Amino acid sequence: MTEAVRLPGETQARPVSIALVGIHGHGASHLRRIQDLVDSGGARLSALVDPRPLAGSDAPATGGPAGPRHGSDAAGTGAPWFPTLGDLLSAPEPEVRPDIVVLSTPIPTHLPLASAAMKAGVDVLLEKPTAASLAEHTALVKVAEETGRRCQVGFQTFGSHAIPAIERLIAHGEIGEVTGVGAVGTWVRTAGYWARAPWAGRRTLDGRDVVDGVVTNPLAHAIATALKIAGATHSADVADIVVDLYRANPIEADDTSSVRVVTSEGLRCGFGLTLCAPERTPARVIVHGTKGRIELAYETDTVRVITDTMDLEKSYGRDSLLEDLVAARRDPSRQLACDVRDTGAFMRVMEAVRTASDPRPIADEHVEWHGEGDDRHPVVEDVAAWCEKVSSTSRTFAELGAPWSRT
Numbered sequence: 001m002t003e004a005v006r007l008p009g010e011t012q013a014r015p016v017s018i019a020l021v022g023i024h025g026h027g028a029s030h031l032r033r034i035q036d037l038v039d040s041g042g043a044r045l046s047a048l049v050d051p052r053p054l055a056g057s058d059a060p061a062t063g064g065p066a067g068p069r070h071g072s073d074a075a076g077t078g079a080p081w082f083p084t085l086g087d088l089l090s091a092p093e094p095e096v097r098p099d100i101v102v103l104s105t106p107i108p109t110h111l112p113l114a115s116a117a118m119k120a121g122v123d124v125l126l127e128k129p130t131a132a133s134l135a136e137h138t139a140l141v142k143v144a145e146e147t148g149r150r151c152q153v154g155f156q157t158f159g160s161h162a163i164p165a166i167e168r169l170i171a172h173g174e175i176g177e178v179t180g181v182g183a184v185g186t187w188v189r190t191a192g193y194w195a196r197a198p199w200a201g202r203r204t205l206d207g208r209d210v211v212d213g214v215v216t217n218p219l220a221h222a223i224a225t226a227l228k229i230a231g232a233t234h235s236a237d238v239a240d241i242v243v244d245l246y247r248a249n250p251i252e253a254d255d256t257s258s259v260r261v262v263t264s265e266g267l268r269c270g271f272g273l274t275l276c277a278p279e280r281t282p283a284r285v286i287v288h289g290t291k292g293r294i295e296l297a298y299e300t301d302t303v304r305v306i307t308d309t310m311d312l313e314k315s316y317g318r319d320s321l322l323e324d325l326v327a328a329r330r331d332p333s334r335q336l337a338c339d340v341r342d343t344g345a346f347m348r349v350m351e352a353v354r355t356a357s358d359p360r361p362i363a364d365e366h367v368e369w370h371g372e373g374d375d376r377h378p379v380v381e382d383v384a385a386w387c388e389k390v391s392s393t394s395r396t397f398a399e400l401g402a403p404w405s406r407t
Contacts, residue, residue, distance in 0.1 A: 015042060016326050017097065021049040021085050021113060022104035025196070026127065030102050033322055042326060045079040047088050047096045053081045085113050089120045098122055100325060106199050107217075108208045111136040118149035125325055127154045128224070129216050130343045132209040134235070134351035137344065144340055151340040152325045157225040158338035159319035162301040166229055166287065166294055174305060175289030181230040181269045182286040182391025185219035186277035186384045192374030194251055201251030203358070211354045213253030215243070219273045219283060223259065224346040225298050226271065226285045232263045235344035239264045241352040244396035245359035246404065248276045248367045248378035254359040256380055258387075258396040259349060270394030272387030276367070276380040286391055366404035380404060 018034050020027060027050070037043040080096055082088040088096060101117045102125045103110065110131050114124045130153050131137045144151045157163070170178060194201040202210040215223065232238055240262040245254035256274040263269070287294040292307030301316045321337055328334040336342075366381040386402045389395070397405040 015044040016329065017044050017046040017099045018322075019047040019049060019079075019088060019096075019098035019101045020045070020104070021088075021101055022127075023048050023050040024052065025104070027104035030104050030127075030322075033320060034102065037320075037322065037326070042323070046098045047080050047082055049082045049085050049088050049101075051083050085116060089116065089122075099329065100125060100322075102322065103127060106197070107132050107210055107212065108199070108205070111140055114140055114151060115143045118143050118147045118151065121147070121149065123150040123152075123325060123329060125152045125154060125322055126340070128343075129211075129220055129350055130340060130347055132211055133354055134347050137235075137340075137347040141341055141344075150325060150328055150336060152321055152328075152336050153338045153340055153343050154321060155221060155224045155338045155343065155346075156318065156321060157221050157298045157301075158228065158342070159321050159324055160298065160301045161316040161318065162296055162298070162303050163225070163229060165303055165314075165316055166296060169294055169303075169305060170287065170289075174292070175287065175294055175307060176291030178267065178287060178289050180288045180392075180394050181226050181267065182288065182394065183219075183222040183226040183269075183271040183273070183284065184286065184387045184391045185214070185222045185271075185273040185283040186279075186281050186387055187218060187275050187283070188277055188280045188377055189218065189249075189255065189275040190371065190375050190377045191249075194249060195374070201249065201253050201255075203252045203354075209354055211253065211350060213245070213257065213353065213359070214255050214273045214275050215245075215257050215259060215271075215353050216253075216350045218275060220346065220350075221298060222273060222283050222285060223271055223349055224343065225296070226269055227261065227263075227345045227349075228342075229285060229287060229296075230261075230263055230267050230269050231265060232261070232269075232345040233342040235348050237264050237345050238262075238348040239266070241349055242396060243349075243352045243356050244398050244405070245353065245356055246362050246397070247359040248362045248380050252358065254353070255378075256362065256383060256397075257353075257359070258390040258398075259352075260394050260396060261345075261349060268394040270390045270392070272390030272397075274380060274383045274387055276378045277384050278379045281384070288392065360405075362404045 242260040259271040261269040282297040285296040295304040
């Protein structure tokens with residue numbers, strides 16, 4: 001359950017002005033979170049930005065110098081609609097000027113849009129992954145440092161109270177000495193998922209990096225959260241990466257992959273991830289120790305401690321990253337929950353995926369197809385068990401000898 005961040009002086013301060021860029025798909029969930037903050041009196045929705053307005057909007061189909069810049073009301077939200085972020089930032093009306101922009105847009109747009117916002121003096125909540133390459137991440141960090149603006153990245157688990165709880169358990173020696181950190185993600189994605197957008201499942205599009213695979217998008221939270229618990233957030237915290245990429249779907253990117261990361265402190269991390277499981281199970285981050293293990297089901301912020309003498313489970317709350325950003329604006333001493341700088345370790349993994357050879361296709365003999373039409377999806381032979389082995393051993397599918405890895 002989300003716990004609201006208490007905003008210093010929120011009853012006296014004027015509501016923070018927020019604009020949402022990218023209103024369709026996942027953008028709808030951002031709009032709901034913004035509306036919750038608006039309803040509490042802590043914010044004002046200043047504008048919606050998207051080439052396509054919301055259904056029911058009275059906004060014009062086009063905008064720009066030759067026509068109206070924006071519609072008077074975007075689908076009953078009370079906020080005007082703009083076709084591009086540039087149109088919003090150049091609008092003369094002071095009431096549409098945002099303090100924060102939430103960017104829920106395709107991966108290749110993250111660097112140009114976030115940079116434009118920060119250079120215009122606006123703080124940013126940027127949907128994950130941070131950027132399409134490590135070089136773009138470096139450029140984005142530079143813009144944040146040069147402008148002094150805040151850039152929060154949408155790894156929601158970084159706002160979870162479960163993470164500091166796990167850190168305390170480790171510090172108190174509840175599982176002995178930590179021997180490794182793993183992640184297991186066994187999810188299902190259908191043909192309809194890969195058809196949802198032109199960039200879905202692509203490594204590149206129109207000559208630009210996209211890198212939309214299991215490691216870098218659907219289960220990116222598993223890797224970023226595991227790295228954070230392993231003490232690796234900045235790029236320099238990663239010493240070595242091995243990626244082992246496969247695909248059962250007819251896509252460019254990976255849908256079944258294993259990754260090994262060695263941190264600068266020498267801690268080994270193993271991530272077994274697939275979108276081709278027989279059923280979706282809760283994604284987990286696992287801390288292995290000499291006396292037991294800690295499991296974090298990060299989608300529900302549930303922590304389980306398993307040793308020879310105990311098996312305990314507890315659920316924790318989570319702070320909204322948007323509310324955290326608003327609070328940081330009002331208290332300059334407050335650190336962001338997921339500052340753009342703290343996604344450097346994850347971006348090292350994304351860069352390894354981006355620069356790797358194309359994922360190897362899994363042979364038909366190891367894949368069983370279920371469903372019809374948009375619901376059709378592949379199931380890779382024993383893939384859930386192999387993902388567990390990657391997590392517990394920090395060895396890749398190929399190193400473990402998974403039969404379909406020998407394609």
